[in-house]
Amino acid sequence: MKSLLKMNLKLIYLLLTSFIVILIPEKLAAQNDNTEYEQVTDSIFYKDKYGLTVSLDLSRIGLSFLNDDYQGLEIAADYRFSDDLYIAGELGNEIATYNEENLTNETDGSYIKLGVNYNIYDNWIGMTNLIYVGFRYGFATYSQTLENYTIYTTDSYFESDLRTDSRSFGNLTASWIELQAGIRVNIIGNFYMGAHVQLKNLVSSTEIPNFDNLYIPGFRRTYDNSSIGAGWGYSISYLIPIYSKTKRQAVDN
Amino acid sequence: MKKILCSVILMALAFSLLASCERDDICAAATPTTPKLVVEFFSADNPGQNRNVSNLAITEINVEDTLRFTGTSEISIPLRTDAIETTYIFNINSEAASGGRIDTLTFSYATEELYVNRACGFKVNFIDFRVRQANNNPLSWIQDLVINEIIIENESETHLSITY
Numbered sequence A: 001m002k003s004l005l006k007m008n009l010k011l012i013y014l015l016l017t018s019f020i021v022i023l024i025p026e027k028l029a030a031q032n033d034n035t036e037y038e039q040v041t042d043s044i045f046y047k048d049k050y051g052l053t054v055s056l057d058l059s060r061i062g063l064s065f066l067n068d069d070y071q072g073l074e075i076a077a078d079y080r081f082s083d084d085l086y087i088a089g090e091l092g093n094e095i096a097t098y099n100e101e102n103l104t105n106e107t108d109g110s111y112i113k114l115g116v117n118y119n120i121y122d123n124w125i126g127m128t129n130l131i132y133v134g135f136r137y138g139f140a141t142y143s144q145t146l147e148n149y150t151i152y153t154t155d156s157y158f159e160s161d162l163r164t165d166s167r168s169f170g171n172l173t174a175s176w177i178e179l180q181a182g183i184r185v186n187i188i189g190n191f192y193m194g195a196h197v198q199l200k201n202l203v204s205s206t207e208i209p210n211f212d213n214l215y216i217p218g219f220r221r222t223y224d225n226s227s228i229g230a231g232w233g234y235s236i237s238y239l240i241p242i243y244s245k246t247k248r249q250a251v252d253n
Numbered sequence B: 001m002k003k004i005l006c007s008v009i010l011m012a013l014a015f016s017l018l019a020s021c022e023r024d025d026i027c028a029a030a031t032p033t034t035p036k037l038v039v040e041f042f043s044a045d046n047p048g049q050n051r052n053v054s055n056l057a058i059t060e061i062n063v064e065d066t067l068r069f070t071g072t073s074e075i076s077i078p079l080r081t082d083a084i085e086t087t088y089i090f091n092i093n094s095e096a097a098s099g100g101r102i103d104t105l106t107f108s109y110a111t112e113e114l115y116v117n118r119a120c121g122f123k124v125n126f127i128d129f130r131v132r133q134a135n136n137n138p139l140s141w142i143q144d145l146v147i148n149e150i151i152i153e154n155e156s157e158t159h160l161s162i163t164y
Helices: A002-023 A029-042 A058-066 B002-020
Strands: A043-057 A070-080 A085-099 A103-119 A130-151 A161-163 A167-188 A191-205 A228-250 B037-042 B056-060 B067-069 B074-077 B085-092 B101-117 B121-133 B144-147 B160-163
Touching (some): A043 A191, A070 A228, A103 A167, A130 A191, B067 B074, B121 B144
Antiparallel strands (some): A043 A228, A130 A167, A167 A191, B085 B101, B144 B160
């Protein structure tokens, strides 16, 4: 009964204020603020960090140590543009060797990726974890060196014909579009750990006469019969806070 | 909106991982690679009729191994990819007490390297294919040589016809 009365009073008050707001909004601005203040009891305020996050790809560093045929480094950064939207990019360098039975090829080059991440995770108050989907445009400049190859025959009558006259193909470029999905979790302070997967589609690549682009920095390996590529990464990140937005969130009574 | 976006992307990623699991680092047997020379044998007595060879032993002059064919009118033999000539000794009826009859054929050509794919590497096509029969050979058995293809780029055609 008591709450019903309170509810009624609230409604009446709301009705009255709305009349006033419509009629003379400017003069009663101060009073309007008071109304907002009234609701403080039903909300909490918190600071939401906005800033630049700088990440280091750990998977590429790990792979560089474990795999003799690979050396790579990637630094990523993203800037929180709005509540859920982050402007993101990666910069990297890779040297990858394809060393299989019939040919050995080394790719050496750098890449840049630019795009956005969209956070699909609704954080608890004050937390800044991310489950995101992202889009990138990637561009790489690189060179390939075909170090050796065999003339493939199905017959073993003659000894294998191994050619070791290495051939270099420079000034190669490639571009692709990429979808990312990932997670980034606040570990301690402004440090985060992240993991993500990538799906990409090659848009363009320099044609090499009588050879092919076997590996494109940033895109990773190519496939003979499709323009699709895949990748992944683990990273450690540091958030450099630039400013905070005070956010208010309603709390159920 | 968020849920739809998320599920679409997760599905796309799952699909891509499946697609990328397909191995293409092993050269598939069906891939056309360096072609062998396809030789067909014809009868001198019945022109246009195939004639099966019996105990045909073919040995390249620098190789110790011998390729042996019998009961067939069509054979395929490899050509050297690291040279512009391959010389084979064709010894027919090689199992006979007399040792059979012998002809020495030299195949000459230019090689053309072609990239196949990452698994198979490169192949060679043979262009401007010619054949030369050693002269002054009392044991000769080949009566006529006809080049059907001057470019050897697959094994589905007969490149050389031998009449005996």
